[in-house]
Amino acid sequence: MTxxxxxxxxxxxxxxxQDAIQVFYRLLAALLIxxxxxxxxxxxxxxxxxxxxxxxxxxxxxxASGLTLVxxxxxxxxxxxxxxxxxACIAGTVIHKTGSPALGILTGLAxxxxxxxxxxxxxxxxxxxxxxxxxxxxxxxxxLTYWYMAGETLHGFPAGFRQIGxxxxxxxxxxxxxxxxxxxxxxxxxxxxxxxxxxxxxxxxPVAARLSGIPVARRLLLVYAVSGTMAGLASIIFLSRLNxxxxxxxxxxxxxxxxxxxxxxxxxxxxxxxxxGTFIGALILTLVLNGMNLLSVSANWQPLVTGIIVILAxxxxxxxxxxxx
Amino acid sequence: MSDALxxxxxxxxxxxxxxxxxxxxxxxxxxDDVSFAVFPGEVHMxxxxxxxxxxxxxxxxxxxxxxxxxxxxYKGQKVAIGSAADAQKLGIAVIFQEFSLVPHLDIxxxxxxxxxxxxxxxxxxxxxxxxxxxxxxxxxxxxDIDPSTIVDKLGxxxxxxxxxxKAISQNARILVMDEPTAALSDRETELLFAxxxxxxxxxxxxxxxxxxxxxxxxxxxxxxVLRDGRRIDGVRPADVTPDQLVRMMVGRTVDMTYPRxxxxxxxxxxxxxxxxxxxxxxxxxNIEVRRGEIVGLCGLVGSGRSEVARAIFxxxxxxxxxxxxxxKTISGEPDLAARRGIALIPESRKSEGLALLRSVSDxxxxxxxxxxxxxxLFDQRSAQRTSDGxxxxxxxxxxxARQTVGLLSGGNQQKVVIGKWLAAGSxxxxxxxxxxxxxxxxxxxxxxxxxxxxxxxxxxxxxxSEQVEICHVCDRAYVMREGRIAGHLTRNELTEExxxxxxxxxx
Numbered sequence: 001m002t003x004x005x006x007x008x009x010x011x012x013x014x015x016x017x018q019d020a021i022q023v024f025y026r027l028l029a030a031l032l033i034x035x036x037x038x039x040x041x042x043x044x045x046x047x048x049x050x051x052x053x054x055x056x057x058x059x060x061x062x063x064a065s066g067l068t069l070v071x072x073x074x075x076x077x078x079x080x081x082x083x084x085x086x087x088a089c090i091a092g093t094v095i096h097k098t099g100s101p102a103l104g105i106l107t108g109l110a111x112x113x114x115x116x117x118x119x120x121x122x123x124x125x126x127x128x129x130x131x132x133x134x135x136x137x138x139x140x141x142x143x144l145t146y147w148y149m150a151g152e153t154l155h156g157f158p159a160g161f162r163q164i165g166x167x168x169x170x171x172x173x174x175x176x177x178x179x180x181x182x183x184x185x186x187x188x189x190x191x192x193x194x195x196x197x198x199x200x201x202x203x204x205x206p207v208a209a210r211l212s213g214i215p216v217a218r219r220l221l222l223v224y225a226v227s228g229t230m231a232g233l234a235s236i237i238f239l240s241r242l243n244x245x246x247x248x249x250x251x252x253x254x255x256x257x258x259x260x261x262x263x264x265x266x267x268x269x270x271x272x273x274x275x276x277g278t279f280i281g282a283l284i285l286t287l288v289l290n291g292m293n294l295l296s297v298s299a300n301w302q303p304l305v306t307g308i309i310v311i312l313a314x315x316x317x318x319x320x321x322x323x324x325x
Numbered sequence: 326m327s328d329a330l331x332x333x334x335x336x337x338x339x340x341x342x343x344x345x346x347x348x349x350x351x352x353x354x355x356x357d358d359v360s361f362a363v364f365p366g367e368v369h370m371x372x373x374x375x376x377x378x379x380x381x382x383x384x385x386x387x388x389x390x391x392x393x394x395x396x397x398x399y400k401g402q403k404v405a406i407g408s409a410a411d412a413q414k415l416g417i418a419v420i421f422q423e424f425s426l427v428p429h430l431d432i433x434x435x436x437x438x439x440x441x442x443x444x445x446x447x448x449x450x451x452x453x454x455x456x457x458x459x460x461x462x463x464x465x466x467x468x469d470i471d472p473s474t475i476v477d478k479l480g481x482x483x484x485x486x487x488x489x490x491k492a493i494s495q496n497a498r499i500l501v502m503d504e505p506t507a508a509l510s511d512r513e514t515e516l517l518f519a520x521x522x523x524x525x526x527x528x529x530x531x532x533x534x535x536x537x538x539x540x541x542x543x544x545x546x547x548x549x550v551l552r553d554g555r556r557i558d559g560v561r562p563a564d565v566t567p568d569q570l571v572r573m574m575v576g577r578t579v580d581m582t583y584p585r586x587x588x589x590x591x592x593x594x595x596x597x598x599x600x601x602x603x604x605x606x607x608x609x610x611n612i613e614v615r616r617g618e619i620v621g622l623c624g625l626v627g628s629g630r631s632e633v634a635r636a637i638f639x640x641x642x643x644x645x646x647x648x649x650x651x652x653k654t655i656s657g658e659p660d661l662a663a664r665r666g667i668a669l670i671p672e673s674r675k676s677e678g679l680a681l682l683r684s685v686s687d688x689x690x691x692x693x694x695x696x697x698x699x700x701x702l703f704d705q706r707s708a709q710r711t712s713d714g715x716x717x718x719x720x721x722x723x724x725x726a727r728q729t730v731g732l733l734s735g736g737n738q739q740k741v742v743i744g745k746w747l748a749a750g751s752x753x754x755x756x757x758x759x760x761x762x763x764x765x766x767x768x769x770x771x772x773x774x775x776x777x778x779x780x781x782x783x784x785x786x787x788x789x790s791e792q793v794e795i796c797h798v799c800d801r802a803y804v805m806r807e808g809r810i811a812g813h814l815t816r817n818e819l820t821e822e823x824x825x826x827x828x829x830x831x832x
Contacts, residue, residue, distance in 0.1 A: 194694035194703050201691050204680030211640060211677050212692045212745060213663025271682055 019274050022265040022317065026280040033287045041294040049290070051173055057286040058179035059237060061279055063253055064260040065186045066116075066230030068278040069223045071261050072190070073203045074270025075130035077224065079119060080231045080257055082141035085250030087111040087235035089145055092154040092245040101161035108239070109232040115141065116228015120221035130224075138254075142247075149247040157243055165241025175237055179279075182233075186275035199223060203270025259306055260285050263313040284309065338401040340365045340530050341415070341499055346395035348381055348554075355381035356392070357554040363499055366528045368521060370541045370562075373551035374574050374825065375626045375790035379534050382551065383501055386532070387419040388412035418492030419501040422508075424484050426476045433459035433472040436491045462494045466520055482513035489520065493529075500524065501532040506540065507627070518544065536625055538567045538829055550574055571829070575792065575821035585619075585776050585798050587816065592616030595784045596667075596753055598637060601646035605632040606808045610646070612786070614753065619775060619785045621795040621802030621819075624828045629808040630788045631672055634755045637786075638662045638669040651752065663692055668746030670739075672757040672788075678742040681731030685723050686712035688730045688741050693748035715744040719774065736767025743774065754778060756787045760794065772798050792821040804828050 037044040063080050070077045091108030095101055115137065122133035167174045190196040198219050202209040210216045234253075239245055264281025266273025288309060289302055339362035348356040356378050363369050373379050384390040388409040397404050399415050406412050426435050433455045434441070442454040459472035468486045476484060485505060492500055506514045521531060521544065535541055541548060542562045550557040550573040557573050592615050601610040607629040614620045622630050635641045637648055639655070639662040648655050650665055659669070671677035679688050686705075689712040690697060697711060698704065712726040719740045723733055730741055739759065746754060756775070760768045775785050775798065789795050795802050796819050804812045804827035812827040814820075 191705075192703050194698050194701055197687070197691070197694055197703050200683070201680055201687070204683050205676070207677050208680055209691070210659055211638070211669055211671055213660045213749070214691070215658065215660040217658075271680065 019265075019272070019277075022320070023274060023277050023280065025316075025320070026263075026265060026277060026284070030280055030284050030287065033284060033291065037287065037291040037294065041291070044291070044294055049294070051176070053283075053286050053290050054176045054179065055173045056290070057279075057282045058173075058175040059234060059241075060253075060256050060260050060282040060285060061179055062182065062230055062234040062237065063257040064264075064278045064282055065182060065275055066227035067257050068186070068261050068264070068266050068273060068275050069190065069199060070130070070227045071266045071268060072199050072270060072273055073220060073223055074206070074268070075123060075220070075223070076258075076268070077116075077119060077134045077227045078131065078254055079115065079134040079137035079141055080227065080234075081250035081252070081254035082138045082145070083112050083115045083228055083231035083250070084235045084238060084253055085245075085247060086115070086141045086145045086148075087232045088239045088245045088249060089149055089154065089247065091232075091235060092157070092239050095157055095161065095239075096154060099158070101158055104161070104239075105236050108236045109229055112232020112235060113225050113229040116225040116231070117221065119228065120224030123224065124217040124220050142250075145247045145250075149245075151247075154245040155243065157240065162240050162243055165237050165239070175241075178233075178237070182230075183275065183279050190275050195219065195222065200271055203272070205271070256285060256306070259310050262310050265313070265317055267317075281313075339363055339398070340400060341417070342398040343382075343385075344396045344398070346382070346385055346392045348385060348390055348392050354554050356385065359395075359551070359554070359556045361549055361556065363530045363532060365498075365530055366525050367546040368525060368531045368533055368544050370545035370548045371532060371534045371551065372541065372548055372570060372574060374792070376553075377551040377574070378554040379551055380503070381554070383419060383503060383532075383534065386412065386417055386499075386501055388417075413495060416496055416498035417501065418495060418497035418499070420485065420488045420492065420503065420505060422503050424488050426484055426487060428477040429475060431473045431475050432463070432470065432479075432487050432490075435476055435487055436462060436472075436494050438491075458494075459490075462490045466490055466493060467523065481508045482510070482516070485509075485517070486520075489524075493524075497529070499530045499532065501534075503534045504536060505533070506535075506537065536829055538570070541570070542567075571822055571825050575825050585772070586780070587800060591618045591800065592782065592784075595651060596637070596786070597647075597649040598633075599647045599649070601633070601636055601648065602644050603632060603636045603641050604644055605629075605635070605641050607632045607636065608645075608808055610636075610810055612803060612810070614784045614786050616752075616782050616784050617779050618800045619779055619787055619798055621799035622786055622788045622805065623790075623792060623795050623802055623824050624805030624811070626790060628805040628828065630805055631757050632808070633805070634669060634671075634757050634786070634788060638667055638755060640669070663749065663751075664695075666750070666752035668692075668749065668751035668754045670742050670746070670754065670756045670759055672761065674735075674738055674742050675731075679730050679738060681729070683730060684727045685716070685721065685730050685733070685741055686726035689715050689726070689744050689748055692745045693750070696749060711748060715748060718747075719744050720770065734767075736763040736770070739763055739767070739771060740774075743771070747778075752783050754783060754785045756785060756789075758788055758790065760789070760791065768794075792824045795819070795824065796821060 043049055063084065067077050067080055087108045090111050091104040094107045095104035119134050119137055122128045123130045164174055169177060190199070198214045201212065201214055202216055202219055206216060238249060260281040261278050262281070263284055264273065264277035266277060285306065288305060292302060292305065342362040344360050346356050346359045359378065359382060361382065371379050371382065381390060385392050388406050388411050391407050397406050404415060406415070427438065436459050437455055442451040442458065444451040456472050463470060463472060466486065466489055468490060470483065476487060479487065505517060509517060524531065533544060545562050547559060547561055549559045550570065552574060594613060595616050596614040598610055598612040602608040610633055622633060624630055632641065636643050639657050639659045643656065650667060655662060655665055675681060686709050690708045694703065697708065709726045716723060716726060721737050721740045721744065723737060730738060733741065759771055763771070779785055787799060799819060801816055802814045802819055803810050804814065804824055806828055814823055
């Protein structure tokens, strides 16, 4: 028998952490896509187009950032899109009834947060697997929204409120500022707070996390509530940008958000990933769709391309990480 | 190897004979030159402590492990057992403690699983035939039950009967049973013994693993004692006393380079457990641990030791009783126990103690986050400084605090698990098999560490299947049996024989 304790002394492979390396690869990929698009299309590098890409990426990012925390705990939140729709419709109604955008924004955030909290209760107290709990929640929310809206469309909001989604400040769209703010907050929360550390620990091994004294149930409640609240925030941006709300606006949001999280390098098995990676994931997804538009590729191809990118990204991720282990 | 046939031979050729079987796993020799013979129609008792090699021998017999060395003879002919199919062909069947039945299928389907009689329409099962065949097999073992009963609805004893019926339907001639009476009532045990007598009369041989002395003498035709993966002796029940058997089972040696300094006077009471019961099968547990003490918690595997540890730590819900720690009653989840100063070093450190993919540093600070960063703001560099300190203090062999903890050796991983509670400043350390799978050098280091902890005013409750370790390091020990405290041994009474005697079933 060889002395195992000696074998274990392997020099660290790199002074950069695994997460940093994965994010670096993704930045490279995003830059590569930009370079290709810049060569193929004259209009790609125009300021208007770049801002447009950032604005679109921000919408996906708001939903995906909260979702990232859920996925870090090895969970999934399939109800985010439906949550956006319900929150937008309720927030829109409040603004119409009261004329107060502030009250509407608060209602939208609260609605999203409460839905998230309910998801958390199902996952922790009722021990329903998150995939199923939030899938059921998706239908419940859709049902509520369709019943509530009854085929109506809310239209026309105060100009000040519409600035949130479509306005500019110093030449940059306001959603881009919000994107930077929440990218900062999300990264700080995940990397620089003890709650963030505990979330990573829960995702890496929930049993060990509990036996290490981490209040697992409370942290999971927090994570699902944050995911819901971020959906609430996204609903406000949508409402403000579209200047209208309908029952079906959430249907095309969930799957792209999950794609952004996966392309961004967060593992569905939990414990691995970063909020910044999710930002790059959202950026890559938007860049590719934008590029296809610029190159006049039929929109019918977009889902197929998205699917291939997700599979490629996750596969490359697994390959590089396995080598690192 | 020469003593392959224990004592005088009852029948000229054994049904099955194992000669010089060895099986090694990284770090442990599970079986070391074991020879073992089974004669037709005999009940052969297999005895040994936890880790003596009974399970490994059983797994070699049924083809789950392939032996590194040794030979098998079936009716005098050399054969190979390299797979479960080989074992089945020779008529060897194992009834494990965890049954391998499919709960939502009925008895007949379970008995003929994978061998169902085909119906007239391709892809269907001949329902009438399978029921009739099942009825016949059940009849041969005297089990009167409707074969279309769903297995899920059966009690443990009945499920065991189905397992036996399944083995018999596969023409099993050697039945290996692992503690078959562990979950049976007295009445059910009698029925099982009657069935064993019946099988014997039919010429079926039974290899019977037991921890109950009464059974060994009531049923056994022959006894083989294993210890540390070696065959110690083969005897007839008439020729030995229970005490002699206990002596054969104990007597392990272990290199302990670390001598413990026993405190003359234990400190103040730290943990008091009163009448503790939980749904996991422990009842009326009373334990006291004082500062400066290492208290052992021993007993057989499955006697409820880990369950006691988990209940104290809040990992399993408590159904009755009280846990008083440092003068205050505690009840709740592990996070509460951890905050009060209780540490659990669980039995399986890979699945319960560590986040294997995370770094040494991440794992070392995970229980101390609140203490190290009271503001709630985490700082990676400060966490690494704390970790570097612990790595030096515990002499954890790792290139850096950023190394993935899964890449460390078992001993160093164990030090990380202990280290996270040192960082948290725990007062009571509950160790569940702290030296399992750890090489000898690391073992003494871990004992030295535990000694230092208690010398500094902490306390330890230590679960171990290695009785010699308990005797070596503990101030005193509780011995468990079937979910209860069977006895308490003071420092002077603490011997391996006393532990085994209290832990076994003498009834």
